[in-house]
Amino acid sequence: MKTVICYFSGTGNTQKVAEKFAEQLARYGEVVVHSIDLLTLQKKLPDELAQQIETCDLFGLGYPVYAFNAPPIALQFAKKLPHLAKSKRTFVFNTSGEPLKLNNISSIKLYGYLRRRKFDVTNEYHYCMPYNIMFRHSDEMAHKMWETAQKLIPLDASEMMGGAKHLLEKVRFGGTVAWVMRCQQWGGQLNGRMYRVSKDCVHCGKCVNDCPTHNIRITKKGKFRFGGNCLMCMRCAHLCPKNAIRIGLFNKWKVNGPYTFAEPKNDEERQHYNKLLTNAYKTYFDEAEKRIAAANANNEIVE
Ligand SMILES: Cc1cc2nc3c(=O)[nH]c(=O)nc-3n(C[C@H](O)[C@H](O)[C@H](O)COP(=O)(O)O)c2cc1C
Incomplete structure (x- = not known):
């Protein structure tokens, strides 16, 4: 099986997720990963990439959520994708700083572009990763987010390869809200x-x-x-x-300086400066932990 994963990542979070997906999907065959930086400045996709996409069995597209939408570069990239002769299984993944369900609407417009080109989106996954704008998440939070994503991605990849579909629930009037945003x-x-x-x-x-x-x-x-x-x-x-x-x-x-994602060593580093959306983060981590525990109990792969 051949997979092509394309992603946009402003500050590295989505890239980490793309690479983790690539690592997991490599269990099933060849995986090629491309950043879509600069591609939208060109009139069309490079022939080699277009050909890889046309001939692969599974296509993945990842992006960070911007104001409850996919970034323009991801939409422009999707518009440059080839019109396929027959439908291709596709998964979409995204990262965002907060775990609000409203972020699920970010893919609505992208789905339209993909489906019109016969990219059949069967699976969509979201991972909470630290903010690169608004405020700096604490080192502890950044570590916990990435640790959680690293455990969820193998489960999501194996769910997808098992043939299961998984789409994120969109809120009512999500298309309109995304349009406004x-x-x-x-x-x-x-x-x-x-x-x-x-x-x-x-x-x-x-x-x-x-x-x-x-x-x-x-x-x-x-x-x-x-x-x-x-x-x-x-x-x-x-x-x-x-x-x-x-x-x-x-x-x-502004949030300056890359996150290390390392486990904090002392209490000072552990401090949370963010008290925002405490319940939403708790729900996100609780649900993830439940899923990981169930997978462990069933001896599914968790890495
Ligand atoms: C312009 C902009 C808008 C953003 N809007 C949202 C948002 O609507 N919801 C959210 O949860 N995070 C939002 N974020 C945070 C990013 O989605 C998050 O930090 C993401 O993981 C960054 O990924 P990257 O490192 O791959 O660029 C926004 C970030 C930027 C720069």
């Missing part, structure tokens, strides 16, 4: 033009090289220019080694 996309483009670089910048060029839409450039005079193609993926600001990028109107929500 898509204003974030043009708001993000507008806000992207307001990004600024502080004097702490050491001109390492990381933000310029890493931007998934090549939206940042440095002029001959050494000034930074942010174009109108910002996804607000946070990669530049989150991973800036000098925390030198101001993210326009949302600077108070």
